[in-house]
Amino acid sequence: MASPHLVFDEWEDEYAERNEHLRRSAVRDLFAAVSRPNVIGLSGGSPDISSLPLDQVADCAKNVVDEFGLKALQYGSSEGRPEMRRVVADMLAEDGIDVDIDQIIITNGSQQALDFMGRVFIDPGDTIIVEGPSYLGALQAFSAYMPDVRVVPMDDDGMRTDKLEELLEELGPGGAKFIYTIPNFQNPAGVTMTLERRKRLLELAHEYQITVIEDDPYGKLRFEGEHVPPLKSMDPNVIYLGTTSKIFAPGLRLAWCVAPKPIIEKINLSEQGAGLCVSAFTQCLCEQYFTKTDWKGTLKKSQAIYRSRRDALIGALEEYFPEEATWTHPEGGLFVWVTLPPYFDTMQMMSAALERGVAYVPGSNCYPDGQGKSSMRLAFSYEPEENLREGVRRLADTINDRLELYRAFMKAGALPKAAGTAEASDPEGN
Amino acid sequence: MASPHLVFDEWEDEYAERNEHLRRSAVRDLFAAVSRPNVIGLSGGSPDISSLPLDQVADCAKNVVDEFGLKALQYGSSEGRPEMRRVVADMLAEDGIDVDIDQIIITNGSQQALDFMGRVFIDPGDTIIVEGPSYLGALQAFSAYMPDVRVVPMDDDGMRTDKLEELLEELGPGGAKFIYTIPNFQNPAGVTMTLERRKRLLELAHEYQITVIEDDPYGKLRFEGEHVPPLKSMDPNVIYLGTTSKIFAPGLRLAWCVAPKPIIEKINLSEQGAGLCVSAFTQCLCEQYFTKTDWKGTLKKSQAIYRSRRDALIGALEEYFPEEATWTHPEGGLFVWVTLPPYFDTMQMMSAALERGVAYVPGSNCYPDGQGKSSMRLAFSYEPEENLREGVRRLADTINDRLELYRAFMKAGALPKAAGTAEASDPEGN
Incomplete structure (x- = not known):
């Protein structure tokens, strides 16, 4: 400027x-x-x-070439390696999210998944709903698709679903393309949405026919209090985003999007145009890390x-x-x-x-x-x-x-x- | 279907x-x-x-963690590591392309660079010009931005600049956002644009004020005949795309875009929204490979x-x-x-x-x-x-x-x- x-x-x-x-x-x-x-x-x-146990990560990196050889260095499929998606599915199952691997697509960091959300859903002028405040990287990703962004305020219990209801009433059924939320240890607010609010959010989304995008990069970083079930575990139509960035290493740019099959197919088309596939090497490396080290x-x-x-x-x-x-x-x-x-x-x-x-x-x-x-x-x-x-x-x-x-x-x-x-x-x- | x-x-x-x-x-x-x-x-x-010397690649992979440690696993800058951009600049210099590293941005494969080209330049309905036939991944990337794609036929000497001239005359000055070309061993045609045609293309682009995008994934795969200088070496305004996919390993998804500084800044903004940054790990791995092995x-x-x-x-x-x-x-x-x-x-x-x-x-x-x-x-x-x-x-x-x-x-x-x-x-x- x-x-x-x-x-x-x-x-x-x-x-x-x-x-x-x-x-x-x-x-x-x-x-x-x-x-x-x-x-x-x-x-x-x-x-x-x-x-991070650097010596073990170094061994993982060497193993990737030794064990997977040329496969780790060649093009892969745009949805990601089945083995990596299996690692993700197992991780999700621990949180009560039961999905087949064909409902998972591997992305180049969650930022790319956010971009795909914009790409798949937003026409210029479409309304989307975010928490206020919200993750600036998401606002940035969505902004490329020129939406009308509406903000629902938060308090200590997360998104204020009473205010959400007011907004949805104003917009009417199908009046927004999606509601974007970070229920756990929200970025930037640091607050967590209560179970009651989560249930109410899903009720409202269903009532007003709005897709919910649950971004959960921090869910496994709880150091106090009780785990709250993810929205995705309560409603299979929720689109769920996860990442290795906060539980392994952000420098690998490895994340995932979990969604109903028809939406995965749309994202897959976007992936083919926007990146072809995610690095097979970093996928292999993550498979090694999450199966062969004490990552927990x-x-x-x-x-x-x-x-x-x-x-x-x-x-x-x-x-x-x-x-x-x-x-x-x-x-x-x-x-x-x-x-x-x-x-x-x-x-x-x-x-x-x-x-x-x-x-x-x-x-x-x-x-x-x-x-x-x-x-x-x-x-x-x-x-x-x-x-x-x-x-x-x-x-x-x-x-x-x-x-x-x-x-x-x-x-x-x-x-x-x-x-x-x-x-x-x-x-x-x- | x-x-x-x-x-x-x-x-x-x-x-x-x-x-x-x-x-x-x-x-x-x-x-x-x-x-x-x-x-x-x-x-x-x-x-x-x-x-590929797999044992050396495995050593490179291990070295990345041993030598760069946490830096290889942490977030990096959206334009890419200076060290990686230096490797690219040195490689480009051998082809007569002299650029500072601030005119280079690292991308998640050339496919992402192609997506950024669409994102930065194409409004729905804008005209762009491609060779006929052209790379289907590029057509796919551009199609997300809903351009009007015009096709210039090719012959054994590459894009027919006489036909290009006819088209540009029809469209008028500034009538297209860019001309996309793969001058070397074109995908899919396999033909190479002659020096004469390259010069004529640049003349026409200048005359009609159209940006030229030179996609050069295969330039270093010549096994016969004489090297033809890249368009970028003859005109600093050309946008040049290169990649490690055909000279090292496609599974790493590491490529670059070389462009005048103002365009790099626009691409950088897109990168921040669409991916944040390219894997530091794979950048370090490529730096190792291109400086410590006999890659040539x-x-x-x-x-x-x-x-x-x-x-x-x-x-x-x-x-x-x-x-x-x-x-x-x-x-x-x-x-x-x-x-x-x-x-x-x-x-x-x-x-x-x-x-x-x-x-x-x-x-x-x-x-x-x-x-x-x-x-x-x-x-x-x-x-x-x-x-x-x-x-x-x-x-x-x-x-x-x-x-x-x-x-x-x-x-x-x-x-x-x-x-x-x-x-x-x-x-x-x-």
């Missing part, structure tokens, strides 16, 4: 209209900032993979790390953040959602925070419509505990600086205008 | 319009047929990777294999095929394009051929508009020489069976109607 040079783009008139609707990932842009020395990254959602033991170590880090982050928030701030209390996953008083604009505050050496995701990036301006997403997944504490301290300093100014304004009776409709963006609902 | 069961798709009304335009890959569908025992596959374009020595072995196989295929065509058939004489790549008399329909002939135990790609799959019905693509890349000969023999039997029937018809003065406008689809132009 604010480029230091005037760059002339001679192709400017050549680009398709959808490019104007593409959202740029704030997280991605922040990666550049975070790679500056001494900046603590509370922004990116990279999982901690330090628990490794995952337990990760969960323990995330738990300590969440405690460190929340402890620091309690210690350093002003009483005006509120935040969520995730029982798993990677993120905490913090909401400041409505006169804060976390996007504007970014440069001051970066100068103090801390990065986060401004809340407005997690909404399609300008909400969330006084909120921010903090990731506790990647930085060690001492950095989380120090990062929160720096962030608190940045906030308190401004707060003093605001308080002086308020004292003088000149309260700054609210930065956005922050109330609706408070997933705590308080 | 002709499903034995009536499958009710309750989502039928939910799909976006683009799904109706998606082309199903005949090659993919044939994979299923070919996996039947005793069917010789002259259909699929899988490269021969038997020359391995490639020479592959070239020698392809040369013998082309000779075997063409020798068999000369021996077994009827005099009415013509075919191209590729100096590299994987494919020969065969054209039968115009009253043949190679799509209709498929089941008879499969019954005799041989598969090919019907020519109409390589056109967007129903041309090519009497042609077929034969791949000499994958099957050993004796299978190529036997496959051609079986195919000749299938053809001769029909030919006898046709000759009887002709004798009786009842020549069957032409199967299509086969003349225009004959890349030999004779």
Whole structure:
């Protein structure tokens, strides 16, 4: 945007209209900032993979070539290797999702699955429904297909199904192409949808004939509380997305989409046009990892790390953040959602925070419509505990600086205008 | 299409319009047929990777984890690893293409790059220009964006630039979004564009302000004749696509797109929405392979294999095929394009051929508009020489069976109607 040079783009008139609707990932842009020395990254959602048994992964990698030979290096089918889909089916069965492997398609990361959702369902102007806030990568993927995105607010129990019902009533039966939800340890809100809400969501979806897309990258990252059954286990028509990114390694780009057969066939057609097939090599590698290593033991170590880090982050928030701030209390996953008083604009505050050496995701990036301006997403997944504490301290300093100014304004009776409709963006609902 | 069961798709009304335009890959569908025992596959374009030094590849794979550790397993940047882009830049320099690494983006196979071309440039109804015949995967990728595809015929010297000029004159300046060409050992025609034609193509593209996309997966598979400089080496505005699929391993899904910086930025935005990033692991593996093994020595072995196989295929065509058939004489790549008399329909002939135990790609799959019905693509890349000969023999039997029937018809003065406008689809132009 604010480029230091005037760059002339001679192709400017050549680009398709959808490019104007593409959202740029704030997280991605922040990666550049975070790679500056001494900046603590509370922004990116990279999982901690330090628990991975590297020697075993190296053996798996070597085995792939030794055992599978040329098969691991040749083209494969667009739906993915049957062996990999079997690994996925077995994993899903543990969560009460019983599917044949022909209802599973392997994708190049969940991001590609999200793109396929847009590709298969969205005509320009079609209405889709997301939680507010929602995963910015999903908003980005869908935006290429130019939908009208409607937002349903959340609270500590997940998507507010009463508000969903109001919206569905307004839109009428079949009035939206799909409802996109992340029921477990939502990105960015960190909250989990209760069983009651899940059931109500499915009832409403059925009543209004709307497809439900359940994105579940974090489901196996619960470190506290009770497991809640996935939507897919209660309704076979739900489209379910899973990934190896948070339970093995995001660098492999291996994920899956589970859906009724007719939808799988449509996705398969998209896959043929958009990527042909997913790397046979990385599929073989994942098959090895999930059948020949103690991946659940490794995952337990990760969960323990995330738990300590969440405690460190929340402890620091309690210690350093002003009483005006509120935040969520995730029982798993990677993120905490913090909401400041409505006169804060976390996007504007970014440069001051970066100068103090801390990065986060401004809340407005997690909404399609300008909400969330006084909120921010903090990731506790990647930085060690001492950095989380120090990062929160720096962030608190940045906030308190401004707060003093605001308080002086308020004292003088000149309260700054609210930065956005922050109330609706408070997933705590308080 | 002709499903034995009536499958009710309750989502039928939910799909976006683009799904109706998606082309199903005949090659993919044939994979299923070919996996039947005793069917010789002259259909699929899988490269021969038997020359790969598997022990060294296994070491490379292990090294990736040992040397790069968690970096190979974590998220990476959407443009790709600088080290991988450096490997690509060095490879391009050998072909006279001098680019900085910021003009290179790594993609999940060339198929993803083709999808990005459609995504970045094509609004529904926009005109694009392709060679006739053209790569069916490209036609498939572009079709998702609902363009109006115009076809320029080819002959032994590649795209007929005189016909291109006529078309551009009809369309007027800026009348098409891009010209898509595979100048080297074209898929499916097997012909190579002459230097003179390349220069003329660039002149015309400049005159009519049309972007040129040069897809070059086979450029390094020349086994005969003289190297012709790539379009990109003569015009920095050309968009150039390359891949590891034919020079290392298609199972890794690692390719690249080289373009002027503003276009790379648009593609990068698409990448963020459609896949986030390409596997860091497979990038590291390719870096290892292209810097630490004698990949050019391995490639020479592959070239020698392809040369013998082309000779075997063409020798068999000369021996077994009827005099009415013509075919191209590729100096590299994987494919020969065969054209039968115009009253043949190679799509209709498929089941008879499969019954005799041989598969090919019907020519109409390589056109967007129903041309090519009497042609077929034969791949000499994958099957050993004796299978190529036997496959051609079986195919000749299938053809001769029909030919006898046709000759009887002709004798009786009842020549069957032409199967299509086969003349225009004959890349030999004779």
